Amino acid sequence: MSAAPARTGGLSGLARRYRGGALLVLVLLATAVLVTLLTPRTEEAAFTPESANPAGGRALARVLADQGVRVEQARSLDAATRGVEGAAAQDVTLLVTQPDLLSAQRWSRLAATGADLVLLRPDERTLEALTGAVTPAGEASTAVRDPGCDVPAARAAGPARAGGRTYAASDGATSCYGGSYVRGSLRDGPGTLTVVGQPSLLTNRWAAQDGNAALGLWTLGAHRDLVWYLPDPGDTDSPTVPLSALVPPWLWPSVGVVGLAGVVLLLWRGRRLGRLVSEPLPVLVRAAETVEGHGRLYASARAADRAAQALREATLRRLRAWTGLDPQAGVPDVAEQVAWVTGRPAPAVRELLAGADPHDDPALVRLALDLDALERDVRAGATTPATTPATTPASNPTANPTANPATTGPAQARPTHPSRTPRPEDTP
Template sequence: MSLLEVPVTAAQPPGTRRQRRRAGVLVGALVLAVLLLVALLSPRTNRESMSPSSVAPAGARALAQVLGEQGVRVREERSWAAVQDALGGAGAGAGEGATVLVTAPELLSADRLRALAASGADLVLLRPRAAALEALADGVGVGPTSAAADRDPGCAVPAAVAAGRARAGGTAYAVAPGAPALSCYGGSYVQVQPLEPGGGRLVVLGQPGLLTNRWVAQEGNAALALHVLGGREELVWYLPDPLDTESAPVPLGQLVPGWVAPATLLLLLAALTAALWRGRRLGRLVPEPLPVVVRAAETVEGHGRLYATAGAAGRAADLLRGAAVRRLRAVVRLDATAPVTDVADQVAWLTGRAPAQVRELLAGPAPRDDAALVRLAGDLDALERSVRGDSPRKAIQ
């Protein structure tokens, strides 16, 4: 009888388990506190184009930080309601102490643009289109576009004169004779004078690149941006949301191009034609009988006749020897990877034959003719019978 030994561990006192749980809770609380502190101290930045909190080359975080250091409060807003709240309401003169920068004027209706102009705030539009100019600036139209390049002001506007050479190009704007507007930098900067006393000025920038992180430190870009955007105590940086519209939602059918429906119908017809073409049948299905079952003896005889017809005595001998070696491995208790020499030595020990004779029989040269092949088959059969017979030196079962 064997003894079964079971290790016995001493039970831990309840106080030790409570201390370990308390230590785990403290470690988890410390990790959460560190993560919360990192999240609070990390700067809230993004990589959005023309955003005052974007650190991307096309962002404007550098300019926003400089404006903040100059005492200008920069507010990033994305909805019309938030802009109205930042200006102190929707009444006339409510935004006299603020500057409103609109990064995408094409997303605002004419009524909203006029409301911003009537608020008394300085209004800066980036690359406005003809519809926005028609609503706010008579006599100012969209001109040709040009490659970005540094240019001299070419005007008497104080902000441009103080900035000097700056980045220009992009969309140019043409000022009609007699219009209350001044054009600088080849038309990429237009300042429209207020039409009413106490009203805000309108600045049109056709080259927003001078405000971005990539170009604001070049030439006089920073000075021009600070003069345009830092003239008042508060800057409302308005990035209009395309979904924040004052009109009813546009039906999906009006947003989809007109060619989508015909193209979809054409694709469906093509798919149906391909299905009919590839799925055609030349007649009813014809049942096919199962293959004939052949007895194993007939298969062996058929293989033998094929080897005899081809004169493949060597191939037949290899098959006979391979089958014999596989069977002998199982009899002498060797694994399937044992080499032929080991099998021959074990068989020779069991049968009392000479090892060299058994090796030649199991792995010797190929027979020269059919008679030699027949003798080989008989010798292999006799060898197996002698191994399986009642030998006094038979392996222990």
């Protein structure tokens, strides 16, 4: 009769003992749910029509939609084919962002739909499957170049960002911007083929500069419907291989033996150990003393170069995280991104991050102060909300291809960044 009250008292005691931890877990779960519900659902992948990142294509897709172009995103070959077949006959543009993932058989299927194809940086194998008039010619440095051709889209856009992969044109194809923009016809279909060797001109970062927006709108908005096809690595002709075929036959028995040995080890050592007790540390060194000790060692060794290298590496690590770059990004990429965020000249940022080592302690102090000021500017620029550039091209960019670019058509779509005036160093 007395066992039940004792058990009840034990449960209530456990509840009182762990109620603080349980409350903390509930608060964390509620916070995670709220963050998930309130986070804007935007696509983070590169060059997708819903991505607001500098490498995304949201700005161009929004402007096309405002001008009456129906933009449909496709993630598979079947979805892209359905999107093309659901549009009006020969009144659809098919943009393929990674054409190298598709085989010749799949290109024949897409060419037979009658859509106008726009390919970003295709390789030789892809071009051989579609046409014999366009072949890769090499690589060129990125720069703003004049069209140098009579294609309506290039003539209306004027100077634009060019370079990257270049192509040679023959048999009726037309080469523009030094070979980075080529217009031709398909071998087995009624549509046209447009090859863009410099896809960055269509991204959010560069669309508002020079004639990039006009060139992108004329290229992708020539028809009423645009199918934005992002091939997936799984959307290929390679057969699906099961996981069991990739591992040796002895792997799973080995995993079972190792797991059983781990369980036996836990049981053995768990029975031998007693209660956990706290033990004071023999030495407690404060972080400030550690930093001061390192500084004295550098000073006694007159290693201003090593100290500067440590400061620059720490700054680069933080700048990569704040600007969203890869942890292994090089100094030129970090300098270009920081210059774009802060408005500083890119060469000056590059000199600060990877310039000459200081020759004495006053120069080392100046370098530390300059790096600290640069980090403050990047933090301030990274927390400032960005605004998507807006352009207002004509609703039908192919209606009057010979009109004056200064007064009509997509040539008006050259807005600048809303937060600052473009500088010469913004264009590499």
